[in-house]
Amino acid sequence: MKEKMMRFMAGRNGNDEFNRFLLTVDLILLLISAVFSRGVGRFLTPLVFVLLALTYYRMFSRDLYRRSAENAKYLHKRNQMLARGRVLREQWTQRRDYKFFTCPSCKATLRVPKGRGRIKIVCRKCGNSFTGKS
Numbered sequence: 001m002k003e004k005m006m007r008f009m010a011g012r013n014g015n016d017e018f019n020r021f022l023l024t025v026d027l028i029l030l031l032i033s034a035v036f037s038r039g040v041g042r043f044l045t046p047l048v049f050v051l052l053a054l055t056y057y058r059m060f061s062r063d064l065y066r067r068s069a070e071n072a073k074y075l076h077k078r079n080q081m082l083a084r085g086r087v088l089r090e091q092w093t094q095r096r097d098y099k100f101f102t103c104p105s106c107k108a109t110l111r112v113p114k115g116r117g118r119i120k121i122v123c124r125k126c127g128n129s130f131t132g133k134s
């Protein structure tokens with residue numbers, strides 16, 4: 001049985017990080033649709049099945065190139081969001097002593113000491129300067 005399954009899965013995508021994410025979302029949607037079966041659940045149940053079908057399609061897919069590109073895209077997005085979360089947490093812990101600005105020209109995050117009034121802020125990355133209240 002195990003050997004049969006292994007032979008069936010040979011050359012197929014199997015489970016990757018993106019599939020695990022899809023399954024987690026699907027499980028959450030399934031729980032929500034079970035709890036609110038009379039309300040929003042009626043609209044969620046078809047979505048749960050579509051997501052499940054998509055997850056299985058990806059798992060059994062032989063187009064490894066496309067599936068791995070999707071997975072890479074998902075991992076890239078996830079890492080971006082995790083990094084953004086770390087930055088926001090860092091800014092939150094420093095909020096008493098520093099104020100954070102975004103450079104209008106290069107979008108870099110700039111940190112200035114708080115309580116200095118209106119100051120000229122010079123971006124260290126691109127040299128652009130602008131005024132802000134610290």
Ligand SMILES: [Zn+2]
Binds near residue numbers: 108124125126127
């Ligand atoms: Zn800049």
